[in-house]
Amino acid sequence: MISRFLVGVLTLLLLGACREAPRETPAHVAETPQRQLAPAQAEANSAPAVATRAQQRLRTVARSGNIDHDVASLLLEHYRGTQELAAVELTTGRDLELRALADTLRREWQQESQTLGRLLARTHDTASEESTLLYQEFFHGVQAAYDSVTRYASPPTGDPDADFAAALSAHLRTGLLLVQEGIAHGSDPPLIALAHRFHHDQLHHLRQVQAWMSTHPNPTKR
Template identity: 75%
Template sequence: MIRRFVVSVLMLLLLGACREAPPDKPEHTADTHQRQPDAAQPALNSAPAVAARAQQRLRTVARSGNIDHDVASLLLEHYRGAQQLAAVEIATGRDPDLRALADTLRREWRQESQTLGRLAGRTHYNASEDYTLLYQDFSRGMQAAGDSATRYYRPPTGNPDADFAAALSAHLRTGLLLVQVGIAYGSDPPLIALVHHFHHDQLRHLRQVQAWTLAHPISTKR
């Protein structure tokens, strides 16, 4: 009788152990390696990715055959890229100086984009310069500006502020190259005046970014 009771108790204990829930699996352990950000493959909305798309759009801006119209169109696209970079910094950045700069870029975009849009529309119907030696030289200058800009880009670090500073620096350098070509070949007085103003602002912002980068060397390293 006692043996039968002991056996029954042991059987109940074994059944209870078998019914216990398995130990909890640590959350996300199975795919942790898949979720880690890869610095070589930046997120779609990161500053490096936004800058790369902006650079690509600059290369695909439609050419009208009129130098002044094309300068205005290219600078308008450049402003749009700067505004998108600023939006990324405001959304993800933490550094107050860079966020203030991003806000300045957004305000400049609202002001200058309207002026550039009007200039592009006004110069669009000017006499075409297509197939002339001057326009061909202008086109080669713009192509060289785009090609030279690629050397300014740096691999992403995963630090939103450092990546914004590096991407914006490259973007501003591209703008300065575009400005040089625009001044050399453009002829519309209001456009040339705006281009000179654009050059002043881009150079000032570039110096701000360079100063920030020098003051934050650790944040630009992985």
């Protein structure tokens, strides 16, 4: 009886010690400012920020002096920006219609980027007075396309779907202007064929996103 009593007393003492032991928070978790970094990270990866970086990269595409080569470079970079915008919507967006559009854009990037890569690799420089003058005309049109983005840009709202739609609309408009310059001044038949397909597809997507925007009033900035 005594031994059982002692065992019971010791058990109660041990349980009490376990209840009273303080819970320690790991230092690296307590000191990590995750809540402070999250808004900045979200802003940097938002559709408006991604679209801005895509436009900046378009402006830095190297000029070769060959229209066909540069058209392929510009369209490849444009597709890359479209892919990044689609990835933002697929990660953060909630609207099923826009997510379906983003998935379509992602698949188009996978197909057309390979074709553009091959066209880019086989185009080469030409040097003549006529081609130089034509290139200057082409490049002037490209600069106008770059500058057009300021007319189409919308301030961010904080809503992932609305921001994606607005950023994609401006991005597609710029791409249409770029490809029109390529069609008007390019000479490589496979590239021109791709440019016409690009124009058709991007115009279709622009109409899709504009139709969505017309039925979804732009929310106020959060």
